[in-house]
Amino acid sequence: MSGSFTEDVRQELARLPLGSAAETRAELAALLRLAGSLTVTGGESGMRRRLEVSTGSGAVARRTFALLQRRYGLRAQLLVRAPGGVRRRSTYVVRVEPEADEVAGDLGLLDARGRLRDGVPDDLDDAAALAYLRGAVLASGSISDPGRDPHLEIATRSGATATALAALVDRCTGGSARAVEASADRERHRMVMKSGAAIEDLLASVGATVAFLRWGERRLRRQLRGDANRLANADAANLRRTIDAAGTQVRVVEELVDAVGWDGIEPELRVVALARLANPGASLQELGQLLDPPVGKSVVHRRLRRLEARHAEVAPGGPSTVG
Known part of the structure; x- marks a missing residue:
C-alpha cells in the first residue's frame, strides 16, 4: 500500500472548496467517527467532553480545522506531536474543547451511553453522502499505487460501520459495490475495494479528479499491454x-x-x-x-x-x- 499516493489523494481532497452546510456536516461526521476520539474529564466544574481528530496528514488536520470553523465558527486547537517512541512521523491533533458537546450533538456522534456511534448516518442526501465518503477517505482511507493490483480500504471501528460504508459506496457509484467487501482482520475492520473501475468511480465521485486520471492512465497502460499480448x-x-x-x-x-x-x-x-x-x-x-x-x-x-x-x-x- 502506497503512503505517497494515499497522501496525494488526501492533499487533493483537502484542497477542494468547502461544501454546503449539509455537506460540511457530513464530512465532519465521517472524520470524527473514523479518526476521532472522545475523552471525558472531571473536575470542580463538573464533567467535560473533549473531541479530537488524530491524523498523520497535515492536510487532513487543516481540512478538519477549516470545516469546524465553517460549521461552528470556532477555532479548534491544532497540536503537532513530534516523532518519538513507536511514532515514526509527526501526528496532528485537532482538539475541540469546550464546544465538544455542541459539536457531538450536532453531528449525531454519540449513542445513548455517550459513546462514539457506529454505522453511517441515515439522513444523508446524495450530495451529503458523497461528502461523507470524502471524509471517510480523508480519515482512514488507504489506496494502492496506480499500476499495482487495485486495492482501496477504509479502516473502521466495527464491522457494522464497514458494511454501512460498503452500502454507501454502492449507492453513490452506481452499483460498483460488487467489488466492495466488509471484512475484519485481527479485530481491524475495513471496507475493501479491489476493482480498479470501482475505485476510479469512487475517486471521481468524491472529487479526486487528478487521482482518478492518474489511476485510469496506469490502468490503461496495463490493459493496452495485455491487449497487445493477446x-x-x-x-x-x-x-x-x-x-x-x-x-x-x-x-x-x-x-x-x-x-x-x-x-x-x-x-x-x-x-x-x-x-x-x-x-x-x-x-x-x-x-x-x-x-x-x-x-x-x-x-x-x-x-x-x-x-x-x-x-x-x-x-x-x-x-x-x-x-
Whole structure:
C-alpha cells in the first residue's frame, strides 16, 4: 500500500472548496467517527467532553480545522506531536474543547451511553453522502499505487460501520459495490475495494479528479499491454494504430481536463471523453453503443475531433490525430 499516493489523494481532497452546510456536516461526521476520539474529564466544574481528530496528514488536520470553523465558527486547537517512541512521523491533533458537546450533538456522534456511534448516518442526501465518503477517505482511507493490483480500504471501528460504508459506496457509484467487501482482520475492520473501475468511480465521485486520471492512465497502460499480448498474431500495423490512437485520445482528454476542468467541456463531448477513459480498447463503433442514447461511429469520430480541436485551443503543441 502506497503512503505517497494515499497522501496525494488526501492533499487533493483537502484542497477542494468547502461544501454546503449539509455537506460540511457530513464530512465532519465521517472524520470524527473514523479518526476521532472522545475523552471525558472531571473536575470542580463538573464533567467535560473533549473531541479530537488524530491524523498523520497535515492536510487532513487543516481540512478538519477549516470545516469546524465553517460549521461552528470556532477555532479548534491544532497540536503537532513530534516523532518519538513507536511514532515514526509527526501526528496532528485537532482538539475541540469546550464546544465538544455542541459539536457531538450536532453531528449525531454519540449513542445513548455517550459513546462514539457506529454505522453511517441515515439522513444523508446524495450530495451529503458523497461528502461523507470524502471524509471517510480523508480519515482512514488507504489506496494502492496506480499500476499495482487495485486495492482501496477504509479502516473502521466495527464491522457494522464497514458494511454501512460498503452500502454507501454502492449507492453513490452506481452499483460498483460488487467489488466492495466488509471484512475484519485481527479485530481491524475495513471496507475493501479491489476493482480498479470501482475505485476510479469512487475517486471521481468524491472529487479526486487528478487521482482518478492518474489511476485510469496506469490502468490503461496495463490493459493496452495485455491487449497487445493477446493480439500478438494480429496485424501489427493495425494494432499499433489502434493502441496509439486510444492512447492519444486519452492524453487529449487528460490534458484538456487539466486545462479547463470537466465543467469546461460541453456535455455531449464530456460523455464521449468519459467513455474513452473508461474503455480505452473500444472501437469508435463500440464507444457509440456505450452512450445513452447510442450514436453511430461517425458521430463519435466527430466528437473526438471536436475534443482534439478544443484541446488544441487550450493546450497547443499537445497530442493530435484522433484516428
